[in-house]
Amino acid sequence: MTSVAVVGAHGRMGRLTCEIVEELDGFELHSRIGSHDALEQAAGADVLVDFTVPAVSPAVVDFALSSRMRVLVGTSGWSRDRIAKVEARVTADPELGIIFVPNFSIGSVLASSFAATAARFFDSIEIVEAHHAGKVDSPSGTAVRTAELIGAARAELGPVEAPHVDQRARGQQVSSVPVHSVRMAGVSARQTVYFGGTGERLTLDHEAFGEDAYAAGIRLALAAVVERTGVTIGLDQLIDLGTR
Ligand SMILES: NC(=O)c1ccc[n+]([C@@H]2O[C@H](COP(=O)([O-])OP(=O)(O)OC[C@H]3O[C@@H](n4cnc5c(N)ncnc54)[C@H](OP(=O)(O)O)[C@@H]3O)[C@@H](O)[C@H]2O)c1
Numbered sequence: 001m002t003s004v005a006v007v008g009a010h011g012r013m014g015r016l017t018c019e020i021v022e023e024l025d026g027f028e029l030h031s032r033i034g035s036h037d038a039l040e041q042a043a044g045a046d047v048l049v050d051f052t053v054p055a056v057s058p059a060v061v062d063f064a065l066s067s068r069m070r071v072l073v074g075t076s077g078w079s080r081d082r083i084a085k086v087e088a089r090v091t092a093d094p095e096l097g098i099i100f101v102p103n104f105s106i107g108s109v110l111a112s113s114f115a116a117t118a119a120r121f122f123d124s125i126e127i128v129e130a131h132h133a134g135k136v137d138s139p140s141g142t143a144v145r146t147a148e149l150i151g152a153a154r155a156e157l158g159p160v161e162a163p164h165v166d167q168r169a170r171g172q173q174v175s176s177v178p179v180h181s182v183r184m185a186g187v188s189a190r191q192t193v194y195f196g197g198t199g200e201r202l203t204l205d206h207e208a209f210g211e212d213a214y215a216a217g218i219r220l221a222l223a224a225v226v227e228r229t230g231v232t233i234g235l236d237q238l239i240d241l242g243t244r
Helices: 012-023 057-066 080-091 106-118 141-153 211-227
Strands: 002-007 027-033 047-050 070-073 097-100 124-131 172-174 177-183 189-197 200-208 230-233
Touching (some): 002 012, 012 211, 124 141, 141 172
Parallel strands (some): 002 027, 002 047
Antiparallel strands (some): 124 189, 172 177
């Protein structure tokens, strides 16, 4: 039996994770940890799942790695630079393992993968992401990951064409791609990637309407986190998208 401590257990995603762990064969819930609990209550669990806030997540990860637990991170804010700080520590120890998943939705992972495929064929690319008003961080982790994949796919082609980006309304550039964040009532989680070409435009649009969209990905990542050592970034590394 693999025991799982959930940090951020009283939040939207934390509650969903607790439900999944309780129903999943081979797993049991070790502890539910909220903002008023000591992290030490997670001691003794095999796996720690982090669904908190970007400002807290690094301390949670540090605690889990020091306690030699396997770690699954769903919290936003883990850019490539931030992950690099954890990477050296994890790769130096063959028994440590951590998986960062910017988005547990299968549809979103596919959309990001399609975006990386399209990135080589269009020089003009922009991302618009819209989330509920309660989301504290922007751009979203998914937008950052999508932009990084686009940047990596264009490594030999260079940055995207992004005119007038010195103006605030032109968004924040991530891997040269302008990202625009909308935070408002009436939206759950939506991302649109626009690719502008000569006389044509390609649009990749994904929308998750509620937490249910993340359940299949969380199950998949829980199974993987028990097995994998080292640093894994993205659900795309855990499923066969037919692109490798
Ligand atoms: N990877 C994905 O697919 C995905 C999907 C959706 C959301 N997210 C991200 O996951 C994170 C959580 O999202 P959410 O929608 O569940 O947010 P939420 O409902 O606001 O929940 C966040 C939780 O974090 C907890 N928290 C804050 N500080 C803490 C601390 N020091 N120790 C322990 N718990 C602490 C809060 O606990 P209390 O209630 O006890 O105060 C709260 O319940 C966000 O970063 C969000 O962007 C990721």
